[in-house]
Amino acid sequence: MQNKRTGFGTPELLFALSVGILLVVVAFPMLLIFFNAFWVDGHFNVADVVKVLQRKETYQALLNSLFLSGGVTVTGTIVGTFFAWLVTRTDLPFKKTMKLLFLVPFMLPAFIGALAWKMLLSPRAGYINRFFMDVLGFDNPIFDIYTYAGIILVETMYLFPFVFIQVSGALERMDPTLEESARISGADLFTITRKITIPLVLPSILSGALLIMLYSMAHFGTVAVLGVETGIYNIPVLIYEKIHQSAGSFDSIRTATVLATVLVITAALIMWTQNRVLAKGKYQIIAGKSFRPTELKLRGLRIPLFAFCVLYIAFTIILPTATIFLVGGLKTYGLPFDMENLTWANYHHILFEWDLTRDSIWNSITLGLASALITMFAGVIVSYVIVKMKVKGKGILEFLGMLPFSVPGSVIALGVILAWSGKFGISIYNTVWIILVAYIARYMAFSLKANSAALEQVHDSLVEAARASGATMAQALKDVVIPLVRPGMVAAFFLIFLPALRELTVSVLLYGPTTRTIGVAIYTLNEDGETVYSAALAGIALIIIVVGEVLIKRLVTSKNGA
Amino acid sequence: MANIEIRNVSKGYGGRAVLSNLSLELNDGECFTLLGPSGCGKTVLTRLIAGFEAPDAGTILIGGNIVADAATGDSLPTDKRGLGMVFQDYAVWPHMTVFDNIAYPLKIAGIDAEALKRRTLESIEMVGLKNLEERLPSQLSGGQQQRVALARALVHEPGILLLDEPLNNLDANLREEMRFEIKALQQKLGVTILYVTHDQEIALGIADRIAIMDADGRIRQIGTPEEVYEKSVDDYVFRFLGIANLLPVRRRNDDLFLGDTGEAWTGETPATTGDRFTAGFRPSDVILAREGEGLPGIIRRASFLGAQIDYLIDIAGTLIRATLPSHEGVARDLMFVENDPCRIHLASVQWFPGDIVVTNRV
Numbered sequence: 055m056q057n058k059r060t061g062f063g064t065p066e067l068l069f070a071l072s073v074g075i076l077l078v079v080v081a082f083p084m085l086l087i088f089f090n091a092f093w094v095d096g097h098f099n100v101a102d103v104v105k106v107l108q109r110k111e112t113y114q115a116l117l118n119s120l121f122l123s124g125g126v127t128v129t130g131t132i133v134g135t136f137f138a139w140l141v142t143r144t145d146l147p148f149k150k151t152m153k154l155l156f157l158v159p160f161m162l163p164a165f166i167g168a169l170a171w172k173m174l175l176s177p178r179a180g181y182i183n184r185f186f187m188d189v190l191g192f193d194n195p196i197f198d199i200y201t202y203a204g205i206i207l208v209e210t211m212y213l214f215p216f217v218f219i220q221v222s223g224a225l226e227r228m229d230p231t232l233e234e235s236a237r238i239s240g241a242d243l244f245t246i247t248r249k250i251t252i253p254l255v256l257p258s259i260l261s262g263a264l265l266i267m268l269y270s271m272a273h274f275g276t277v278a279v280l281g282v283e284t285g286i287y288n289i290p291v292l293i294y295e296k297i298h299q300s301a302g303s304f305d306s307i308r309t310a311t312v313l314a315t316v317l318v319i320t321a322a323l324i325m326w327t328q329n330r331v332l333a334k335g336k337y338q339i340i341a342g343k344s345f346r347p348t349e350l351k352l353r354g355l356r357i358p359l360f361a362f363c364v365l366y367i368a369f370t371i372i373l374p375t376a377t378i379f380l381v382g383g384l385k386t387y388g389l390p391f392d393m394e395n396l397t398w399a400n401y402h403h404i405l406f407e408w409d410l411t412r413d414s415i416w417n418s419i420t421l422g423l424a425s426a427l428i429t430m431f432a433g434v435i436v437s438y439v440i441v442k443m444k445v446k447g448k449g450i451l452e453f454l455g456m457l458p459f460s461v462p463g464s465v466i467a468l469g470v471i472l473a474w475s476g477k478f479g480i481s482i483y484n485t486v487w488i489i490l491v492a493y494i495a496r497y498m499a500f501s502l503k504a505n506s507a508a509l510e511q512v513h514d515s516l517v518e519a520a521r522a523s524g525a526t527m528a529q530a531l532k533d534v535v536i537p538l539v540r541p542g543m544v545a546a547f548f549l550i551f552l553p554a555l556r557e558l559t560v561s562v563l564l565y566g567p568t569t570r571t572i573g574v575a576i577y578t579l580n581e582d583g584e585t586v587y588s589a590a591l592a593g594i595a596l597i598i599i600v601v602g603e604v605l606i607k608r609l610v611t612s613k614n615g616a
Numbered sequence: 617m618a619n620i621e622i623r624n625v626s627k628g629y630g631g632r633a634v635l636s637n638l639s640l641e642l643n644d645g646e647c648f649t650l651l652g653p654s655g656c657g658k659t660v661l662t663r664l665i666a667g668f669e670a671p672d673a674g675t676i677l678i679g680g681n682i683v684a685d686a687a688t689g690d691s692l693p694t695d696k697r698g699l700g701m702v703f704q705d706y707a708v709w710p711h712m713t714v715f716d717n718i719a720y721p722l723k724i725a726g727i728d729a730e731a732l733k734r735r736t737l738e739s740i741e742m743v744g745l746k747n748l749e750e751r752l753p754s755q756l757s758g759g760q761q762q763r764v765a766l767a768r769a770l771v772h773e774p775g776i777l778l779l780d781e782p783l784n785n786l787d788a789n790l791r792e793e794m795r796f797e798i799k800a801l802q803q804k805l806g807v808t809i810l811y812v813t814h815d816q817e818i819a820l821g822i823a824d825r826i827a828i829m830d831a832d833g834r835i836r837q838i839g840t841p842e843e844v845y846e847k848s849v850d851d852y853v854f855r856f857l858g859i860a861n862l863l864p865v866r867r868r869n870d871d872l873f874l875g876d877t878g879e880a881w882t883g884e885t886p887a888t889t890g891d892r893f894t895a896g897f898r899p900s901d902v903i904l905a906r907e908g909e910g911l912p913g914i915i916r917r918a919s920f921l922g923a924q925i926d927y928l929i930d931i932a933g934t935l936i937r938a939t940l941p942s943h944e945g946v947a948r949d950l951m952f953v954e955n956d957p958c959r960i961h962l963a964s965v966q967w968f969p970g971d972i973v974v975t976n977r978v
Contacts, residue, residue, distance in 0.1 A: 513705060513707065515704075515705055518666070521693075522700065522701035522778075523768065524695045525695055527693075529695075529724060534709055538710070
């Protein structure tokens with residue numbers, strides 16, 4: 055009956071499993087990147103790293119990444135903060151609906167947006183430019199999307215919700231008495247906004263801005279689609295080119311690992327700054343409950359601002375989406391949108407006839423399901439160890455688990471290539487498995503976040519009460535812990551499944567002839583000049599994504615309501 | 617037999633000793649209260665008995681069987697110790713109904729469905745939750761959740777019930793009611809109870825025996841409630857058990873004086889020899905008069921509290937508290953106002969040797 059304390063029981067097993075999962079999936083590939091970057095011919099070598107960085111193309115990629123992400127951060131923050139303020143603090147009509155609409159860009163993959171904008175604003179063939187030149191008689195295109203400004207504009211449209219969500223959330227939860235007491239003290243609304251409101255939401259603005267920067271820095275699709283014509287590239291695009299065009303030569307892999315290292319360091323700096331900002335911003339002022347804040351009367355500006363919002367949404371959501379579907383239906387790219395030029399044949403072809411596109415849809419769905427399921431379960435185990443167990447070294451687990459959150463997708467993909475293309479006895483390169491492994495690493499942090507949050511709610515005494523009732527540790531886990539973290543697991547599943555469906559950055563580095571994902575298929579079709587099929591597939595992807603989002607929202611809300 | 621023996625147990629965290637060489641014995645069927653300030657290690661002791669922690673040194677026995685022995689590293693898992701436990705935060709499982717919560721220990725024990733249902737319903741009725749079986753904990757008040765926790769801890773008829781500050785989060789009325797109910801249940805079921813609290817009123821009200829612990833995890837006194845209250849071994853215990861008045865008393869040439877003043881001490885005399893003492897007494901031990909014999913004092917604050925009047929009195933530079941029933945105050949013309957002079961006698965005094973630093977000096 056007596057158990058030795060030193061035995062190998064459930065806790066030790068869980069711990070060993072967690073360490074194993076994170077070591078194999080996360081730590082090993084990451085270490086290989088640094089190893090390959092700094093270790094040449096058995097020597098630690100920094101001089102070579104500097105040499106690689108001094109090359110024109112690496113240097114340029116770095117500058118471009120900084121410039122583009124910096125630009126997107128500034129514009130995205132301004133746009134996001136402005137709209138957040140409009141929908142929370144003014145008497146704008148239909149505020150609730152507007153708020154939901156401003157979140158829609160989050161659902162749409164940026165590279166599909168980039169594709170649409172290319173069709174609309176490419177200097178020669180873009181529909182808008184042609185309309186101005188052919189119909190209105192302009193001499194030059196009104197806007198060239200193949201520029202830094204174009205790329206920044208498109209990324210802003212799809213990334214501003216990061217700031218919008220953070221700021222509108224903070225504005226909604228802010229304790230109204232803080233502003234009311236300023237009012238009573240005799241301050242006017244302008245002074246209150248300047249002296250009270252803005253300082254209080256500043257941490258949220260900054261934290262959202264850093265998320266935009268982190269995302270934009272690591273973003274492949276938009277730059278790849280819009281920059282290719284004029285030779286604008288950022289670090290992820292250069293990594294992609296190095297890996298794809300140099301057929302795995304040592305020098306190109308090394309360059310890629312150095313680039314990846316730069317990316318990781320930059321991302322780490324951003325994350326570090328964000329943690330600092332959040333730690334500083336933990337005022338008590340942000341109470342948990344909702345309330346009705348003082349609304350600014352827009353008066354004469356009410357209707358113009360409303361019209362502006364509607365136009366913005368029409369321009370950034372409806373116009374590109376409609377373009378994708380219409381171009382996807384064209385008999386040949388470049389024809390005007392007349393009924394006689396439109397056909398269902400393209401959609402029929404990519405859905406039922408063409409193996410390449412059919413495979414890509416199947417691949418994305420199965421990869422999404424598999425990675426979501428595996429990562430969900432692995433995430434529960436690891437977060438249980440991190441949150442609940444008193445073991446030495448769990449700080450390392452936490453660090454390893456959250457690492458991919460700040461590590462850009464292209465870096466993860468590169469690490470996975472280094473680890474699993476045969477050098478260490480396992481070769482899954484060019485198979486669907488290598489993408490699965492990369493997805494698991496990429497999305498582990500999502501699962502850990504959702505599951506840890508759920509586990510934090512499960513107070514230790516709930517488990518102890520089960521033990522005191524006569525339940526063994528395993529029974530307590532089954533009867534108490536698992537049922538209570540199930541909502542967190544469900545959340546984790548969808549947090550992974552939906553992004554995995556539309557993933558491009560990772561899979562574009564890992565795909566083989568038969569293992570294209572939807573994202574890869576859209577991207578490569580576009581590269582090959584199959585613009586019409588690319589648009590049609592993008593249209594189908596949008597339908598799958600939107601249907602998925604809606605179904606899941608339903609499911610989650612009905613679960614929570616029960 | 618479900619007595620508990622704790623033999624020379626030590627436990628520390630990160631180099632800080634919480635309990636050192638502690639021994640204690642709980643008799644079968646008694647309600648034993650562990651009273652001490654927060655952080656004194658009383659919760660650690662219950663967790664050691666429950667088996668959530670293992671002792672660094674010493675042995676713990678339940679019903680004569682060793683359940684934890686630091687020397688061999690043996691530790692019987694919690695689920696094999698035959699306990700019931702009620703936690704400070706109730707620890708009622710939020711995803712189970714009242715019925716499922718209370719039935720859980722029986723389900724784990726593999727009781728057949730019919731007996732399970734009957735015993736669970738009995739327990740539910742015993743704690744007064746009839747007709748609430750299908751509710752979820754989120755639909756219950758704090759007091760009702762507390763009852764669920766209590767029923768769950770008792771449903772499988774454990775030999776020992778561990779209660780860790782179970783009434784802390786309840787309001788005063790409910791706390792009193794639950795206290796009586798726990799006591800009644802214990803007498804009915806004959807279970808051995810270890811009740812951990814920092815609230816002396818609950819401790820005195822519920823216990824057959826009390827152990828008073830100090831902040832260093834040492835047990836200062838063990839005894840019945842009357843013993844520890846009336847015959848506190850030292851001023852720490854005396855002060856912990858209620859509002860304490862302390863006055864310095866000096867013996868000079870066989871005469872007793874109040875502190876270093878020339879005022880003669882008029883009350884009881886200490887039984888021991890020595891020339892420095894501290895007299896301890898409760899506010900209710902003070903007998904007030906307008907004039908006459910007794911120690912002279914000045915009323916510094918008078919608070920009328922309804923049934924009682926509470927005075928803060930300055931006795932030669934030391935502040936003491938005194939209470940008397942309002943009707944008596946009115947009948948005997950003892951309704952003082954601030955700065956009135958008065959005289960006091962003491963109905964009973966506990967003597968502590970030496971000087972005790974009295975903080976409430978004027």
